[in-house]
Amino acid sequence: MATDEHLRAGRLVFYSDTVNQIDALLKEFLRLSKSKSAYFIDRDGHLVTQMGETSGVNPEALAALVAGSFSATRELARVLGEPEFHSMAHKGDNCQIQIALVGKRSMIAIVFDGSTTAGMVALYCKELSDKVAKILDIAERQQAMHHKEEEVVDESYTTSLQEKLDRLFED
Amino acid sequence: MVQINFAKKEVSCKLVYYGPGMSGKTTNLQIIHQKAPQEAKGDLIAIATEGDRTLFFDFLPLDLGKVKGMNTKFQLYTVPGQVYYASTRKLVLQGADGVVFVADSQKKKLEENLESLKDLENTLKEHGIDIKTFPVVIQWNKRDLPDAAEVPWLEEKINWLKAPTTEAVAARGDGVMATLKTTAKLVLDKMNEKGGGIAASTPPPPAQTAVKKEEQVVALVNGDKITRSYFLNYCQTQYRLATQGEVEDFRKFAREEELAWLNSLINYLLLMQEAKKNSLVVDRKLVEAHIAQMMRKYGTREKFDQWMASRNLTLDNIKNEAVKNAVTNAVLKQKVPDLATAAEPSDDEVNGYYATHQQAFPGGPAQHGEKIRQILRNKKKRKLLEGLYASLREKSKITLFEDKL
Known part of the structure; x- marks a missing residue:
């Protein structure tokens, strides 16, 4: 078992029950706000979960770009002397995206079209972001004591992965 | 930071290609994109200027498929090499699990290489990471150029970190996959907390001394x-x-x-x-x-x-x-x-x-x-x-x- 500090610093673990709770909130949010899809992304650009009409969208690229652009926004806030911008939005002809910060290390990206309004999305998004932050907070506290599943990344995993890398990526 | 997602049964790592401008970071990603099997690669995303210089980052997701029941992904990023993009490099480096430092082997590029490695050290420090304990692999790129220095000379002048190194001619595709694999192995060792900065080729120490008290x-x-x-x-x-x-x-x-x-x-x-x-x-x-x-x-x-x-x-x-x-x-x-x-x-x-x-x-x-x-x-x-x-x-x-x- 590692210490809490090590866990927080070393890796970000999402357990099924946490993600299921977040999924339920995203689903309810989509229903209330009439948005198309919602993506929950960690600060480093890894997609955690997604809900709604996500077909035709490359979720990994979306996650990397959202995290990248939010990082840039954070620097922009710093330049302007603001501790943090909590949300940002982009508007296109047919589609809009609203991105909101959740806690310190994750964010939610909402994609919506003319079926709803930016105000409606922003309203429910704030509520969603607070609820998800609470779930993450509880999960993080509990995480300190749950390590069993983390052992998936053990020696045999490493060996198997190395074999796979050798097979897939030949010079 | 490695993400382990039990809901999706997924392990996801972030590798960043770092190095001076024009050293071949984007080329590395392009070659991996070309050579990787179809089922393992996603789209290569590039945020570049009109002159095709990286502006923010390039991004290539690799899906290695199921390993011990966990779908395993590597996300490869490059940073812009030019000196004035320091803040962008800091953003991209956030949460990285390992770095490939792409060095230009030409003798005349010595100063740029050293400056960029110093920049990497400082940027990691800003994220609270000590470069000496972080997985870094140095790739001596452009080995085919007439002015390319001998590897021992490069090791002596640049590799004060004693990081594992690989040789490459990225533009021809030589050494690119070997570099990726060496880095992935180093990151995995670190994840297992056994290697922690030990060269991939170094045999692991005996079990008794490997585990700290x-x-x-x-x-x-x-x-x-x-x-x-x-x-x-x-x-x-x-x-x-x-x-x-x-x-x-x-x-x-x-x-x-x-x-x-x-x-x-x-x-x-x-x-x-x-x-x-x-x-x-x-x-x-x-x-x-x-x-x-x-x-x-x-x-x-x-x-x-x-x-x-x-x-x-x-x-x-x-x-x-x-x-x-x-x-x-x-x-x-x-x-x-x-x-x-x-x-x-x-x-x-x-x-x-x-x-x-x-x-x-x-x-x-x-x-x-x-x-x-x-x-x-x-x-x-x-x-x-x-x-x-x-x-x-x-x-x-x-x-x-x-x-x-």
Whole structure:
């Protein structure tokens, strides 16, 4: 078992029950706000979960770009002397995206079209972001004591992965 | 930062290609994109200027498929190399699990290489990471150019880190995959916390010396490890929470005391496992209420902080204790649904307790009725809890390694 500090610093673990709770909130949010899809992304650009009409969208690229652009926004806030911008939005002809910060290390990206309004999305998004932050907070506290599943990344995993890398990526 | 997502059964790592401008970082990603099997690669995304210089980053997701039941992904990023994009490099480097430093082998590029490596060191430092303990692989790129320096010369002039190195002609595709594999292996070693900065080609040290004493396992509870360092941390925190007077900076415990603490930690771990098995979620309000209750004991926040400081305790210690309390109550309540009734003492029990402890309650039983009830409630609750621990232990596999204490 590692210490809490090590866990927080070393890796970000999402357990099924946490993600299921977040999924339920995203689903309810989509229903209330009439948005198309919602993506929950960690600060480093890894997609955690997604809900709604996500077909035709490359979720990994979306996650990397959202995290990248939010990082840039954070620097922009710093330049302007603001501790943090909590949300940002982009508007296109047919589609809009609203991105909101959740806690310190994750964010939610909402994609919506003319079926709803930016105000409606922003309203429910704030509520969603607070609820998800609470779930993450509880999960993080509990995480300190749950390590069993983390052992998936053990020696045999490493060996198997190395074999796979050798097979897939030949010079 | 490695992300482990049990809901999606996915492990995801972030690798960043770093190095001076025009050293071949984007070319590395383009070659990987060309050579990787179709099923393993996503789209290559580039945020570039009109002159095709990287502006923000390039991004290539690699999906290695299932490994031991976990879908494993590598996300490759490049940073813009030009000196004036320092802030962008810092953003992209955030959360990286490993770095490929693409160095230009030409002698005339020595200064640029050194400057960029220094920049990497500083940027990692800004993220609180020491480059010496971080997985970095140096790729000597452009080996085909006439001005390319000999590798020993490059090693001596640039590789003060003693990082593992590879040789490449990225534009021709030579050495690109080897670099990726070397880096991936280094990151995996780090994840396993065995290699931690050791060159991929270096054989691992013998098992006895590989595990630091602090990381030795003192007990196994249904497969969950309790390491020595975690255990010592637990002992110190519990000691600080329980002691009334002065606390020592680091208390050494007698063997019997250590065994008692270990049993208490095992009991708690059993409760946590039970809570997880039954999908019990700790109510945040209960945790906050517990902390608030502790604060109230000390009157003001300032006095509470003073008490914590005098015991070398942090608010995290208090929060963990509150979570422990809430989990204990939640599991107990689930096992004994009518807990309030079960823990409530009868009038006979109250009178019996008073009869045997009269000297502690001057003024008669009526005056101390509630106090006695509370003492008896706590006793009953402890007994119920002991019963619960016993039943959990019966169906658990617990192994103690007393020699590691």
